[in-house]
Structures are given as C-alpha cells and as structure tokens.
Amino acid sequence: MTLVASAPVSLLAGRRAGAAARRTLPALRSLAGVAAVTVTVLFLASVVTFGLGALSDSNPAAAALGETATPADIARLDHEFGLDRPLAEQYVRWVGNALTGDLGRSWFTTIPVADSIRQALPVDLSIAALALVLALLVGGGAGIGAALSNGGVFDRAVTLVCSLLATLPPFVIGMALIVVFAVKLQLLPAGGYVPIQADPLEWLRFAILPALALSLDVAASIARQLRTSLVGELRENYAVGAEMRGFGRRRVLFGHVLRNAAGPTLAVIGLAIPLIIGGAVITEKLFGLPGVAQLSLQAAERGDVPVVLGTLLVTAVVVVVASLVVNLLQVLLNPVARRGGGARGAAR
Amino acid sequence: MTTVVALWRIPSARLALVLLAGVAFLALFGGALAPHDPLKQYTDDVLQGPSGAHLLGTDYVGRDVLSRLMEGTRLSVIGAVEAVLIGGLLGVPSGLASAWLGPRLEWVTLRVGDTLVILPFTVFAIAVAGTLGNGLQQAMIAIGILLSPIFYRVTRAAALGLRKVQYVEAAELMGATEWWTLRRHIWTKVLPNVAVTAAHATGAALLVVASLAFLGLGVTPPAPTWGGMLSSDLGYLAQQPWAPIFPALLMMATVGSLNLLADAIRDATGATDAPRRRTRSAPSPAREENRDVVRA
Numbered sequence: 004m005t006l007v008a009s010a011p012v013s014l015l016a017g018r019r020a021g022a023a024a025r026r027t028l029p030a031l032r033s034l035a036g037v038a039a040v041t042v043t044v045l046f047l048a049s050v051v052t053f054g055l056g057a058l059s060d061s062n063p064a065a066a067a068l069g070e071t072a073t074p075a076d077i078a079r080l081d082h083e084f085g086l087d088r089p090l091a092e093q094y095v096r097w098v099g100n101a102l103t104g105d106l107g108r109s110w111f112t113t114i115p116v117a118d119s120i121r122q123a124l125p126v127d128l129s130i131a132a133l134a135l136v137l138a139l140l141v142g143g144g145a146g147i148g149a150a151l152s153n154g155g156v157f158d159r160a161v162t163l164v165c166s167l168l169a170t171l172p173p174f175v176i177g178m179a180l181i182v183v184f185a186v187k188l189q190l191l192p193a194g195g196y197v198p199i200q201a202d203p204l205e206w207l208r209f210a211i212l213p214a215l216a217l218s219l220d221v222a223a224s225i226a227r228q229l230r231t232s233l234v235g236e237l238r239e240n241y242a243v244g245a246e247m248r249g250f251g252r253r254r255v256l257f258g259h260v261l262r263n264a265a266g267p268t269l270a271v272i273g274l275a276i277p278l279i280i281g282g283a284v285i286t287e288k289l290f291g292l293p294g295v296a297q298l299s300l301q302a303a304e305r306g307d308v309p310v311v312l313g314t315l316l317v318t319a320v321v322v323v324v325a326s327l328v329v330n331l332l333q334v335l336l337n338p339v340a341r342r343g344g345g346a347r348g349a350a351r
Numbered sequence: 352m353t354t355v356v357a358l359w360r361i362p363s364a365r366l367a368l369v370l371l372a373g374v375a376f377l378a379l380f381g382g383a384l385a386p387h388d389p390l391k392q393y394t395d396d397v398l399q400g401p402s403g404a405h406l407l408g409t410d411y412v413g414r415d416v417l418s419r420l421m422e423g424t425r426l427s428v429i430g431a432v433e434a435v436l437i438g439g440l441l442g443v444p445s446g447l448a449s450a451w452l453g454p455r456l457e458w459v460t461l462r463v464g465d466t467l468v469i470l471p472f473t474v475f476a477i478a479v480a481g482t483l484g485n486g487l488q489q490a491m492i493a494i495g496i497l498l499s500p501i502f503y504r505v506t507r508a509a510a511l512g513l514r515k516v517q518y519v520e521a522a523e524l525m526g527a528t529e530w531w532t533l534r535r536h537i538w539t540k541v542l543p544n545v546a547v548t549a550a551h552a553t554g555a556a557l558l559v560v561a562s563l564a565f566l567g568l569g570v571t572p573p574a575p576t577w578g579g580m581l582s583s584d585l586g587y588l589a590q591q592p593w594a595p596i597f598p599a600l601l602m603m604a605t606v607g608s609l610n611l612l613a614d615a616i617r618d619a620t621g622a623t624d625a626p627r628r629r630t631r632s633a634p635s636p637a638r639e640e641n642r643d644v645v646r647a
Contacts, residue, residue, distance in 0.1 A: 040462065175595065187592075296477070303568075319469055
C-alpha cells in the first residue's frame with residue numbers, strides 16, 4: 004500500500020500556520036492519506052469478497068442437505084439466510100454485521116463463523132509473528148553480512164542461496180525441514196500444535212519448524228533488499244566521510260547506514276505480509292495446524308460460502324492492518340516521509 | 352530481432368533458453384513420448400527406486416515417476432502460462448490507459464491494484480474454489496487476476512511521462528494517429544518491461560500452481576502435475592526421502608531459467624523490473640547484484 008496525501012485535507016492548511024503546525028500538518032495529512040487508502044482498500048476487499056459469494060451458485064440447502072435437497076428446502080433455507088433479498092441489501096447487511104464482528108453462520112454446522120475464526124486465528128498469527136522474527140534475524144543477518152563482505156565469498160553464497168530459495172515452492176522447503184529435523188534427527192515434532200497460552204515452551208517446539216519454513220522466503224527477500232540498500236548507502240558521502248574520519252566499517256554500518264537502509268527493507272517486509280499469510284495456508288496443511296486455512300479449505304470442499312467469505316475477509320483485514328503498521332513504522336523511521344515529502348514521492 | 356541476438360550473447364540467457372525450450376518440448380510432446388502410461392498402476396512395484404524398467408522409480412501406487420513427470424509438465428506449464436496471459440491481458444491495457452488518459456481514474460485503479468495485491472494467492476484461490484467451484488480454469492483465472500496489478504504497475508511506470516516526450520509530440524504534430532504513436536513509440540518502450548515481468552510472473556505462477564496442487568486445488572488428483580507429485584511424495588518421506596528431488600529439480604530448473612531469462616532481458620534491453628515502491632536507488636545496485644548471480 005502506498006501513502007498518498009489526500010487533497011481535501013491540504014485545504015485545511017492555512018497560510019498563517021506556525022512553525023509547529025508546518026511540521027505536524029503534513030504528517031497529519033499523510034496520516035489522513037493512509038487512512039483514506041486503508042478505508043478504500045478495505046471497502047474494495049469487502050466488495051471482492053461479497054462478489055465471490057454473489058457469483059457462487061452454491062446454496063445453504065445443497066451444502067447442508069446435499070443431493071436430497073428439494074426446491075422447497077432450497078427456498079426455505081435461502082429465505083432463512085436472507086439470500087432471497089436484493090444483492091445491495093444483502094451486501095449492506097453483511098458488511099454492517101461484519102463491522103460488529105458477526106460474519107454469519109456456517110451453512111453446514113450453523114456455528115457462527117466469527118467464533119470458528121476466533122479459535123483458529125491465534126494459531127496463524129502466533130506462527131506468522133514467529134516467522135517474521137525469524138525472517139528478520141536470518142534475513143537481516145545475511146543481508147548485513149553480505150553487505151560487509153561485498154563481492155566476497157559470503158556475499159556470493161547469500162545471493163546464490165536466495166536465488167535457489169526463490170525457485171522452490173514453499174512447501175518443498177517445509178518438507179526438507181521435516182525430513183532433516185523430524186525424520187532424521189528426531190529433534191522436533193513433524194506436526195501438531197499446542198496453544199501458546201497453554202505452554203509457551205511446548206508451543207515453541209511445535210511452532211518452530213512451521214515458522215522456519217514460512218520465514219525462509221521472506222528472509223531471502225529481506226537479505227537481498229538489505230544488502231542492496233546497504234551497499235548503496237555505504238557509497239554515499241556521509242558514510243565514506245565517516246569512514247575516512249577513522250570510524251570502522253562496522254561502526255559506520257550500525258551507527259549511521261543501517262537506519263537509512265531500513266526504509267526500503269521495511270517496504271519489502273510490507274509487501275511480504277501477504278506472502279507470509281498465504282504461505283501460512285501451506286504450512287498449516289503441511290504441519291497439520293488447526294488454523295484459519297484448514298477451516299477455509301474444509302469449508303471450500305463443502306461449498307460452505309459464509310465460512311469461505313469470512314476467512315477471506317479476515318485475512319484481508321489482517322494483511323491491511325499489518326501493512327498499516329509497517330507503513331507507520333516507515334514514517335517514524337524516515338524523516339522525509341514524516342514531513343510528507345516521501346508520501347508524494349511514493350505515489351509514483 | 353537485435354534484442355534476441357543480444358540476448359543470445361549472454362551465456363546465462365542461452366542456458367535459460369535451452370532449458371525452457373526443453374520444458375516447452377516436454378509440455379507439447381512429453382505425454383506422447385512417456386515410456387509408460389502415467390496413470391497405470393504397477394501394483395507389484397510400489398515405491399521402487401530407479402531401475403531399468405522405471406528410470407526414476409515408481410510412486411506409492413506404482414505409477415512410473417518419469418512418465419508422470421513428462422505428462423505432468425503439460426498441465427503445470429499450461430496453467431502457469433494461462434494465469435500470466437490473463438494477468439497481462441488485464442494489467443497491460445489498464446496500465447497503458449492509466450498512463451495515457453492521465454489522473455482521472457488513476458486513484459481508483461491504483462486502489463484496486465492495492466486491494467488485489469493484499470489478497471494472498473492461496474487464500475484467494477481457496478475462496479474462489481469454495482464459491483465458484485474447484486477446477487484448473489477457476490484457479491488460473493483467480494491467479495491471473497491477482498497477477499494483473501503487477502503488470503499494471505510495470506506498464507504504467509514505463510509509459511508514464513512518455514506522452515510528453517518530444518519525439519511523441521513531434522510524431523503527433525506530423526499527423527501520426529494516437530494508435531500509431533502508441534504502437535510505435537510507447538509499446539516499444541513498454542514491451543521489454545512487460546517481458547521481464549512476464550518471465551518473473553510465469554515463474555511465480557508455476558510455484559503458485561504447485562502450491563495449489565499441494566492443497567488439492569486446481570488440477571484434480573489422478574492427472575499428474577509437478578506440484579501434485581511433490582505433495583503425494585510427502586506422505587512417503589519415511590520410505591522414500593529422495594522421491595521429491597525429481598519434480599523439485601525440474602521445477603527449480605524451470606523457475607530458475609525464467610528468472611535468469613528475466614535478468615538477461617533486463618540487461619539486454621535496459622528495462623527495469625517491477626517498481627518496488629520507495630526504493631529509488633535500487634535499480635543500479637540491483638542490476639549489479641543480478642550480474643553476480645549470472646557469474647556465480
């Protein structure tokens with residue numbers, strides 16, 4: 004998601020604005036821009052999700068009763084779930100309910116969709132968070148190391164491993180991890196799950212392999228981007244100057260350059276969030292985790308439309324919120340973006 | 352034509368083109384040339400290692416792995432190519448239109464792109480399968496739609512500002528029609544970028560198709576695909592830990608070739624890759640990095 008300064012807010016910026024206002028108003032403006040984009044994207048995501056449901060020809064009677072459903076059953080259940088109303092009315096009601104946390108009931112089990120998702124979501128979120136931490140550690144370390152040994156053996160090794168990782172589907176990496184750590188070394192379980200609130204250590208034992216499988220892809224793109232921007236920044240005058248004044252390369256890198264190189268890397272992380280959430284689907288299946296994707300897959304097999312739509316909408320919201328956090332971090336980190344200049348530059 | 356010659360001069364591009372030609376050959380004739388029926392189950396030889404009768408061994412119901420790989424190439428490749436075609440057909444014209452017609456629809460189209468970008472491939476494909484039915488066509492249309500914003504952004508970035516370039520204005524002053532300028536001046540600038548993106552996107556689509564097969568979406572089981580073979584090997588890792596290597600190698604070679612080809616097109620034409628937002632200084636170091644890959 005890009006930051007775009009929205010026009011109406013700029014009208015508020017009076018000509019006699021003081022120095023403090025000159026500093027904060029653009030920041031507020033870019034925040035308002037972010038808010039406008041976020042709301043629009045969420046609205047469009049809800050339209051896409053609802054549109055899928057509207058295009059679907061499955062109905063609650065067929066999902067619940069299967070082949071034995073009579074036309075009378077179909078009409079009765081359609082009426083019960085409000086499917087005989089005009090589409091616009093259905094959409095407004097669906098979004099209104101979703102805003103209050105009600106995503107409807109499963110056609111199959113009549114369990115509220117929100118309840119099922121509330122049970123499954125922590126599994127994905129905790130593993131995705133662990134994966135993000137691992138990706139930052141592995142990718143950050145590899146990127147910094149590669150930039151320090153620019154052109155050296157370690158740099159080439161990192162580049163090669165990143166290119167190879169990019170040619171394999173994520174579940175193959177997960178399979179390789181299972182073979183090595185679960186089958187051969189028998190160190191970690193090959194599947195299963197313990198909730199984090201029940202026993203954090205046991206959770207870590209079950210979560211570490213899925214999180215590692217999930218993180219490697221992202222770690223590779225973090226390493227690549229960090230190396231590229233670090234190498235670029237190290238050539239800038241301020242870095243060369245600091246080095247000439249006698250600071251060691253490491254000191255310059257960690258003291259000056261890293262902060263400036265972090266911006267593009269954060270952007271990469273922002274773009275990688277859909278990848279992590281999408282990859283979570285694969286790792287859930289691979290490691291038999293009771294997450295949102297399992298819920299959605301089972302529902303898809305039965306044609307249980309409310310569950311499928313609910314999970315898609317929740318996934319979109321999770322991605323949007325996570326991207327928003329990354330965007331705000333970027334703004335905090337980068338004085339240019341904070342002043343609103345970066346926001347306009349990023350729109351192109 | 353000169354571009355193709357320039358491309359052929361780059362060793363990594365030559366390797367990639369040869370490998371991709373091989374994959375295309377397999378996709379077209381692999382099924383016909385396969386030594387065994389890919390669906391026939393040799394129930395006496397279940398989970399065999401490579402041997403004279405079965406060059407790459409047999410799978411868990413005794414089907415010939417080599418034949419399944421050859422036959423499976425077709426569905427895997429066709430699926431990915433179809434998704435990329437859909438993505439290109441949706442993304443390139445809308446990108447051109449957005450750059451050509453100016454900022455009127457820009458904000459909305461950009462937001463549509465943002466929305467499609469945040470939907471993860473696998474989750475969206477599951478939702479499409481759950482609502483519109485499970486099949487290769489539905490899955491590929493879904494992936495194509497999600498790929499389209501990449502094409503849109505690349506096309507738009509390349510075409511942006513070209514309208515004001517002097518030679519375009521000169522052509523229009525001399526009486527060239529809009530259509531002619533678009534084809535002659537704009538398209539030649541945009542095409543290399545689209546080619547780079549298409550190569551990358553095809554690789555990505557191959558991986559997504561494989562992931563979907565792993566989830567049981569897209570191609571239905573008895574028909575072989577690379578992803579389906581990989582995921583069925585998963586259940587027999589204890590007996591045959593090396594079995595996933597064959598489909599994985601084929602996939603790595605194909606996707607790796609596509610990535611090498613994309614880098615080579617970029618080097619040969621000076622095209623830029625998908626614009627990573629907020630990384631203004633990225634292009635030149637990125638290209639250096641890719642040359643490192645080529646030499647390694």
